[in-house]
Amino acid sequence: MRPKILRLSVLATALALVGGASAVVAEPAPDSVAGHETARPLIIGHRGASGYRPEHTLASYELAARMGADYVEPDLVTTKDGVLVARHEPEIGGTTDVANHPEFTARRTTKSLDGVATTGWFTEDFTLAELKTLRAVERLPQVRQENTIFNGRYQVPTFQEVIDLVKRLSRELHRDIGIYPETKHPTYFRTQGRALEPKLVDALNRNGLNRPGAKVFVQSFEVSNLKALNRQLRVPLVQLTSSTGAPFDFTDTGDPRTYADLVTPAGLREVATYADGIGPEKIQIIPRDAAGNLAAPTTLVRDAHAAGLTLHPYTFRAENTFLPTNLRSSADPNAYGNLFAELQAYFAAGVDGVFTDNTDIGIATRTELRAAA
Numbered sequence: 001m002r003p004k005i006l007r008l009s010v011l012a013t014a015l016a017l018v019g020g021a022s023a024v025v026a027e028p029a030p031d032s033v034a035g036h037e038t039a040r041p042l043i044i045g046h047r048g049a050s051g052y053r054p055e056h057t058l059a060s061y062e063l064a065a066r067m068g069a070d071y072v073e074p075d076l077v078t079t080k081d082g083v084l085v086a087r088h089e090p091e092i093g094g095t096t097d098v099a100n101h102p103e104f105t106a107r108r109t110t111k112s113l114d115g116v117a118t119t120g121w122f123t124e125d126f127t128l129a130e131l132k133t134l135r136a137v138e139r140l141p142q143v144r145q146e147n148t149i150f151n152g153r154y155q156v157p158t159f160q161e162v163i164d165l166v167k168r169l170s171r172e173l174h175r176d177i178g179i180y181p182e183t184k185h186p187t188y189f190r191t192q193g194r195a196l197e198p199k200l201v202d203a204l205n206r207n208g209l210n211r212p213g214a215k216v217f218v219q220s221f222e223v224s225n226l227k228a229l230n231r232q233l234r235v236p237l238v239q240l241t242s243s244t245g246a247p248f249d250f251t252d253t254g255d256p257r258t259y260a261d262l263v264t265p266a267g268l269r270e271v272a273t274y275a276d277g278i279g280p281e282k283i284q285i286i287p288r289d290a291a292g293n294l295a296a297p298t299t300l301v302r303d304a305h306a307a308g309l310t311l312h313p314y315t316f317r318a319e320n321t322f323l324p325t326n327l328r329s330s331a332d333p334n335a336y337g338n339l340f341a342e343l344q345a346y347f348a349a350g351v352d353g354v355f356t357d358n359t360d361i362g363i364a365t366r367t368e369l370r371a372a373a
Ligand code: G3P
Pocket: 046, 075, 088, 182, 219, 240, 279, 314, 315, 355
């Protein structure tokens, strides 16, 4: 088992599930990681406050922090000149205005991204200076039309700019705002000759963030890079999992194991040898029934806690299209439904944090939970 720095016992509050699912009593939450026990469950600003601003922009992170997020989450990729920048994937046609830049038309290409032929523009083909001439646009313009008024206003930020922002806002808001970076497509970037991990370790070292108690989690959907980072980092690591598929490094090396294997009791004990928590897809904790409503929780919270792992599921979003059927407000997929109720169900199931696009609703739900305790 990976040695933990300090553990504090905290009991998760029991809540009745709403919206038709059966009532449960939360499992005792596992002990928290040193420096991270300020609030429970943690509210993690997923791609910033991406429900309200184009994702992975300084404006999105700043809004999440001002809404009260405990952590902001940058996904990390790299430029041609080896600078870590915040984007959800290397292909930037869907989140920037690169298609409107004729000087970059010839950069459009097709690459195999984790075995999937992907056409577009890739960050590793742009220097940072070139990337800085682009502007971010809303990824989901049909769902989040209001966010499109911010199209063209913000640059693609570097990881260093995100760290600087978090430090500045921590001083201004008089609280330690955390940062929760994810290495995106680590095998892909290694095969491109631009491994992410040395840059990440260097950035955390240079900023005094590679130390016990630093308010940092590092996450990955792959396994081997987390195992390697475990030998270099002194901050907690989080193994991301999905309800389908397998870590691409497993696929790439012929390892037949899947994400389903990682979340068995034995798999979780193996994860605990190199990580401190898991970041599961939310339906791995509370599946949906045939009608699309929340069903009874799985044993994942209990099993992960038994292995000494925290759980931070993803992704909680306010629009009907992302919510269980009986928590939707109408047939309009883009209208807001009852995210409060979905979060209450997961808090009652005993999760230790949530990735959410709507930090304000996450904070409000947690505040109500505490008031009711
Ligand atoms: O990292 C947690 C969550 O963000 C994982 O999904 O695809 O949004 O990065 P994704």
